[in-house]
Amino acid sequence: MEGDFRLLGPIDLLQLLAQGGKTGAFRVEGGEVYLERGRPVHAAYGGVEGAEALLAVLALKEGRFRFFPGEAAPRRTLEGPLEAYLLEAVRRLGEGVEVGPFDLVRPTAAGLEAQATLEPEAFALLQAASGGKSPLDLAAATGLPLGRVLKGLGQLARLWLVEVSPRVPRTARLRVALGGKGAQVDILLLKAWREHFGRVLRVCVRAGEREAVLPVEGAEGLGVVLSLSPELLLFHGLKAGEEVLVWPEV
Known part of the structure; x- marks a missing residue:
């Protein structure tokens, strides 16, 4: 598996590899990320290792990549599932799907699977959205400001952890x-x-x-x-x- 970032960026590519439970090395110019059964275990980029190296790779906008299946990591510098790192990368990059206050939001299967591994605010939004809720309902249920709810849901939607169905803004x-x-x-x-x-x-x-x-x-x-x-x-x-x-x- 190899190519460039014109169609899919490193966030999407690594998420696909993780969801497929892949093991191997995802290499870019100047860096690499190792996965073990879909979980990141080591990253190096530009002389840095660990979480900051992984976030630097996730922030790349251009370049080429190649995935080497089955290649084992030389050491372990990362812990936890990929979703937590992806969410932090989306926050830093300011990426997110636009969500309206009246839209219907519900967790996806991937979101339900990942919710226990996320930071408390994202976890609270996913839990409260069970069964389908609007951001207004979620703001009331979680006590979070509406602006933060909309931004947080947009970031979760960017990673397909929630599904957003637009609705007419009415009552x-x-x-x-x-x-x-x-x-x-x-x-x-x-x-x-x-x-x-x-x-x-x-x-x-x-x-x-x-x-x-x-x-x-x-x-x-x-x-x-x-x-x-x-x-x-x-x-x-x-x-x-x-x-x-x-x-x-x-």
């Missing part, structure tokens, strides 16, 4: 909180609505039998919170902490 279940100015929702949520529906200036809010239409602005870091000023809370009979349904007036 969000949010928690009312006391704010300082008018009505505000997370800026990423408002962006998703505006990208689909155009200019969204007001939202409909339903709490039980009550319904209100409010001018809305975006604010960073609100996640699953609908921030309302004291005046709006009193006028519409809403309470901090209660859940409401919110959708754009179109």
Whole structure:
């Protein structure tokens, strides 16, 4: 097996070899990565060995490679499964699939198999996504900011550890909180609505039998919170902490 990185980069190639449980040496100019039954056991690149060498190989954008099956590593400088290194490489490179707040996300078979080997935040997202959830649901379930949830899911999707199905951005279940100015929702949520529906200036809010239409602005870091000023809370009979349904007036 040999070629160049024009169609598939080292991240994808090593992931394929790992998923196939291969043993051997993956060589590039100036470096090499050894696999043993799909797990990385040694890497060397540019005079460096271990994790940083593996991450340097994963970051390559051009060049040629060749895989030598069955070749044993001269020593062991790596521990753990490949997925953890791949996820770190994707983070460093800023690569990721675009995920919307309303999209349906579910773990793939590879994700379920790898989840116990990942760092805590990725593990929490995979566990919470079992059965299929939206990033908004995952932000509520994990307590993570919506922006971090979207970024983390994009990185997991880049490695095919989660499957993302686009959905129309419509109704969000949010928690009312006391704010300082008018009505505000997370800026990423408002962006998703505006990208689909155009200019969204007001939202409909339903709490039980009550319904209100409010001018809305975006604010960073609100996640699953609908921030309302004291005046709006009193006028519409809403309470901090209660859940409401919110959708754009179109």
